[in-house]
């Protein structure tokens with residue numbers, strides 16, 4: 001069935017970013033199928049003048065508001081619909097609506113006190129709606145390696161899987177490395193800023209989210225450091241599974257120590273994605289950047305002002321030659337706490 005709807009006509013290369021923003025603003029129409037042609041993507045939206053005009057401000061004339069015909073998507077049952085009648089409403093309300101899919105594995109964050117038999121029902125319901133072979137209840141990220149404890153609640157135990165982001169294959173040891181599919185657009189956004197010929201340092205690369213996106217798009221060289229040997233093992237395997245334009249050089253070690261082996265103003269760009277600790281490494285990264293280089297630092301705070309204050313305090317205390325260019329909220333972290341990206345320029 002076709003339906004007419006208000007929509008945004010967006011050039012292909014901006015589409016993913018705009019879709020994420022529309023989702024976050026709650027004005028993307030999930031009941032209609034997004035339409036694409038060679039040049040443009042047509043994204044159906046709910047009528048919401050104020051929100052749309054605030055969004056359009058960022059894009060000028062590149063994004064147009066118009067009307068078009070879209071195919072209706074029949075409402076699919078979510079895993080929580082399958083639990084109705086099997087689990088009390090009180091428990092059902094405490095189970096999150098969403099879960100992550102990493103290759104053949106689903107990860108869901110459940111309340112700690114959820115009885116085991118209910119967790120098992122949740123796992124079985126997820127297996128009915130998602131094409132996965134295992135469902136794990138996950139803890140928050142823990143320790144230096146930022147890895148989650150996983151408890152199998154449905155399917156068979158799995159150690160390794162292949163996860164795909166923007167066509168890039170990642171080999172993942174699911175219980176041993178940090179993985180967060182919500183970072184996929186952030187990986188892409190940073191990779192799109194890079195130019196051919198750049199020398200990039202990915203200081204806390206994990207399995208190489210930023211590194212592989214960059215090398216996929218550009219003839220750049222990325223040094224990727226991580227202290228978790230399993231993350232570096234995954235990255236080495238992924239490098240051989242993808243056709244890359246650029247080079248990725250994995251290094252296993254503590255970034256504080258490894259960075260001492262890089263002498264002078266080397267890097268055009270440094271990515272510091274270890275939000276709980278990155279600020280402690282800012283002085284080290286500034287020492288190896290060229291004049292005019294970009295540093296993308298991820299950190300936790302409750303507001304943009306809060307974050308700017310934290311970063312500027314470190315800049316002042318350590319007399320660093322860098323300035324804050326931009327601060328962007330990226331992900332939720334805890335109630336009233338968010339992960340922000342702070343873009344800095346070496347001056």
Ligand SMILES: C[S@@+](CC[C@H](N)C(=O)[O-])C[C@H]1O[C@@H](n2cnc3c(N)ncnc32)[C@H](O)[C@@H]1O
Nearest residue numbers: 145178204205206209226227228254255273274
């Ligand atoms: C949030 S995860 C990184 C995620 C990765 N950048 C991505 O986009 O998927 C933080 C990473 O920092 C690594 N790490 C923690 N302390 C480190 C250190 N001192 N030196 C290097 N890596 C470190 C952890 O092992 C973990 O993989």
